[in-house]
Amino acid sequence: MIDRIIRTLCLLLFVICVNSTLVSAAAKSDSLQLIGKVFNNKSVVRGLIVNVYQDNEKIKSVHVKNSNRFRLNVPYHSMLTIEITAPDFHAKRFILDSNVPKTVRNTLKYEFDIDIFKEEEIVGVNTSILDFPVGLVAFDEKKKIFKRDKKYTKRMKKVYLNLWNEAEMIKRSSELNE
Numbered sequence: 001m002i003d004r005i006i007r008t009l010c011l012l013l014f015v016i017c018v019n020s021t022l023v024s025a026a027a028k029s030d031s032l033q034l035i036g037k038v039f040n041n042k043s044v045v046r047g048l049i050v051n052v053y054q055d056n057e058k059i060k061s062v063h064v065k066n067s068n069r070f071r072l073n074v075p076y077h078s079m080l081t082i083e084i085t086a087p088d089f090h091a092k093r094f095i096l097d098s099n100v101p102k103t104v105r106n107t108l109k110y111e112f113d114i115d116i117f118k119e120e121e122i123v124g125v126n127t128s129i130l131d132f133p134v135g136l137v138a139f140d141e142k143k144k145i146f147k148r149d150k151k152y153t154k155r156m157k158k159v160y161l162n163l164w165n166e167a168e169m170i171k172r173s174s175e176l177n178e
Contacts (some may be wrong), residue, residue, distance in 0.1 A: 031073040032098050032146065037113040038068045038084055045086050045116065053081040073107075076100050081133070090117045090127060094135035094148075101141065110137060110146035117160075122167040124174075129159055 038048055046065040052074055064070045074080055078098045085091040092114055100108065103115040114134070134156045 017048055031075055031107060032096075032100075033071060033073050033107055033109045034082065035071050035095075035106075035109055035111040036069070038070075038086075038116060039113065040089065040118055042121065043118050045089060048084070048086045051083040052083065053083065054078050056081075064076070074098060076104070084114055084116060086116065088119050090119060090122070090130050092116050092130070093133045094137060095133045096146075097136075098146075100139050108139075108146060108152055112137075112148070117164070124170040125163055125166045127163070129163060132156070134160070137149040145146075 021154070038045055045068050046066065048068055048070075050062045050064060050070055050072065051058055052060040052072070054075075060072065060074070062070055062072050074082075074096065075100050077100070080096040080098060081093055082096055083091055083093045094112075094114075096110070112135075117130075132142045137146055138149070139145070140147045
């Protein structure tokens with residue numbers, strides 16, 4: 001009798017383990033893997049957090065270790081905002097349209113790197129432009145990969161460089177006046 005109960009419990013445990021493995025595998029095949037690197041040319045970025053928003057509601061938050069490299073899965077068929085933030089740095093965001101054709105069955109990846117401004121690097125300028133996303137990312141049906149909108153990203157990069165240049169000019173001007 002005890003032998004039969006032990007066998008039943010072992011079988012039940014086996015079924016639970018197999019089921020959880022299948023559920024986990026299914027969840028990964030129905031998501032996009034983001035692989036990112038965050039940096040700043042002048043400072044070490046510590047306390048990095050990657051937030052994922054869907055319909056303005058935070059659905060995931062990942063605290064990144066000192067390497068500033070991360071991987072996280074986000075759901076397909078969603079319009080997402082990815083926010084990169086750290087203490088003493090201005091947050092950067094990009095919009096990710098994770099819609100893919102129904103025929104896509106495997107996990108796709110999107111790799112990117114992003115530079116964030118330290119707050120002290122852009123003192124004295126209007127930083128409201130930083131509230132806008134720096135990039136737009138969507139699935140390219142021809143190439144079967146996720147790609148950034150190069151035209152939009154190029155425009156935003158120019159705006160960011162102008163912002164940084166303006167801050168540098170203000171900094172130099174104040175140093176000359178001292």
